[in-house]
Amino acid sequence: MAGPIVQLIDVTKRIGGRIIVQDLSFAINPGEVFGLLGPNGAGKTTTIRLMVGLIRLSAGEILIGGRSIRTQFTAAIARVGAIVEAPQFYEFLTGRQNLAYFLNLARRREAARIGEVVRFLGMAGYIDDRVGTYSLGMKQRLGIAQALLDRPAVLILDEPTNGLDPAGIKELREHLRYLAAAENVAVIVSSHILSEMELLCDRVAIIKKGRLLDVRSLTEAAGRQVRFEIDRPGEAARVLAQAFPELSPAAVDGGLLLGADRESTARINACLVGAGFRVFGIRPQGRTLEDVFMEVTVDERVDAADPQRKQ
């Protein structure tokens, strides 16, 4: 197996002395739809802005296709298509003319690629209409089309379901899943709504107050999640991502989380001990994604129900 296309290693961001994101470590594989899930202010947008190099890391490392976003920015970002802030289009041009404009900006003149992404995203019915006449969902899709023009290996979409109705979300999900499956693109999306992420993603990382609480697979219902209590989890996640990329290890508070059956649990343990890590405990993870997410959001719900508690 080729290994992860995106790796976050102990990613930390401080702004004005405040820690916004702390020690995030996880890896994303080609062909999967990966979600960043967390309440408002959890640090999802900051994490995405770090991934696309819009802001600088305070500590840690982000690798895209094995290239560092810090020291090899141009090579790393060449593999990424992203919509971070709402994409801007010329309203007086048609969708196709907008795509042609962006394609020329990238100094490529491959008109055939426009046809390809238009077909792919099912936009043929309106691509030659002026963008000023588009609905929010249509503009959203034009944004994705633009991000796909350069055939990225990684597609990053911040809150892509914002403003879409359930039918729009379902369509988006079908396109993203197809993209992941057919073109082996790693798709990264963020949201604060669990039910939307469950529909969209293969795996979900839950973030609260800038820290990674959990990473769950949503595709393998029987997938067994095992938690290793360990020293230096971020470093261990990196070592394991190389040795066992198929396990998608993630560092969470004081530990390491991965999908592993009995046999691989033993192999992972041997690998960790062999690499000099101290393993303090190994436990199957029993809680459902919803249990974890409820815990993440409980403070907010209590505060909302009983505002006096905030005093």
Ligand SMILES: Nc1ncnc2c1ncn2[C@@H]1O[C@H](COP(=O)(O)OP(=O)(O)OP(=O)(O)O)[C@@H](O)[C@H]1O
């Ligand atoms: N440039 C900045 N200066 C100061 N604080 C910031 C800055 N950028 C983000 N923050 C703070 O960091 C925290 C995380 O913000 P971020 O936008 O990453 O969260 P989020 O999970 O994307 O939330 P939302 O769903 O509301 O967009 C927030 O408390 C925010 O106020």
